[in-house]
Amino acid sequence: MSLFAKQPFTVLGLFGLIVASPALAQSPAVPSMSQNLPALSVGQVVLNAGATFAGSNEPIRSGLVWRIFEDRGDASQPNIVARSTSPAPSFTLSPGNYIVHVAYGFASASKRISVQRGNLNERLAINAGALQLKGAVSGSPIPANRLTFSVYVPEAQNSEGRLVIADAKANDMIRLPEGTYHVVSTYGDANAIMRSDLKVESGRVTEATLNHRAATVTLKLVGSAGGEAFAGTAFSVLTPGGDVIREAIGAFPSVTLAEGEYVLIARHEGKVYTREFKVESGLDRDIEIIATP
Incomplete structure (x- = not known):
């Protein structure tokens, strides 16, 4: 099931997913490329660089990593001659041929240039947006430290696709090329998992809340109730079919489980005790096994 955020600040709720897609937040204006130029030695050239979102020409003001490579024109590994994380860097270069590369998270753009004299201005367009993910259960937010997200690029004849990023945290700004992605949300460390397909649009943040149907239970072996x-x-x-979901050792370990029916086995001092129990979404509780003689 796919759900795409098409309009700014539209909120949709369907099959455990809430999505909004505001434009990427912009920080204060970037200084003009003509300001604060470095002092030049004889024969040097200044390259003023900048990046925009493809399709909108909106300048990208954060999250950029620039690299300038010497263009040798052959198959050998190019040398990095300069790098910067400024949104609008100025590079002082010797005359010659170069490759300008800019990365915005997992998206990037590059261009071959030739610099000979004076100042050169270059703007690269990046076809990228971002995902910002959260989780909830029964309408209540899940703490960020209880969630992880994996993002995949769907591929033909592959139900999940190629992994792009693993173990992303809630509220992270995940910068990606424009396109459709398969997102897997894991709540806790057992089987509480939600999946959704999300669309990333150039120049926008797709905000999504994945609603889990799960609860956290605390396991106890006791001599009597309570x-x-x-x-x-x-x-x-x-x-119920006998597949092991989670194992733990302790007096009262906790485990987060997807809604459903389970069998609990407790082993203590050579004895084995069992009981069946049911997990209801949003209902955190203790699951006790009474150690009968």
């Missing part, structure tokens, strides 16, 4: 948990207990959480 009693003190036994330390050193080994727990296994299984599906």
Whole structure:
């Protein structure tokens, strides 16, 4: 199921997904390329560089990494002669041929240039936008430290696609080339996973909240209902079909699980105890096994 944010600040809710797509925030104006030029030695040239979003010519004011390579015109590895993270850098170069490369996250643009004398102004257009991702359960935000996101480029005959970035955090600005991406959101470290396809548009941030149907349960082996948990207990959480979802050791380990039915096995001092339980979305609770004689 794909859901694309088409208009600025439109909020949509469908199949656990909320999406908005405001324009990329701009910081204060970048100084003119003609200002603060470096002093030149005889025979040197100044290259004033800048980048814009493709299709809008809106200047990109943050998140850029510039590299200037010497263009040798052959298959050998080019040498980096200059680099900068300024939004509008000025490079002092000797006359010659160069490759200008600018990266904006996972998007980039490059251009071959020849500099001989005076000042040269170059603007590169980058076809890129960004994703900013969050998570929620039962309408409540999930703490950022409980979430990770993986982003994939869909490929033919591949249900998930090629991995672009793994373990991105909530609220990160993930800068990407324009296109459609498959996003996997993991809540906790077990099976609470949500997926969605999102579209990145040039010059815009696609904000998405993935709604999980999950809850966090605390596992306990006790002598009686509400009693003190036994330390050193080994727990296994299984599906009704017997697939192991999570294993943990301790008095009361916690695990975040997708909504559904499970079997809990507890092992303590050579004895094994079991019970079935159900996880309901947004209902965090204790799951106790009573150690019967």
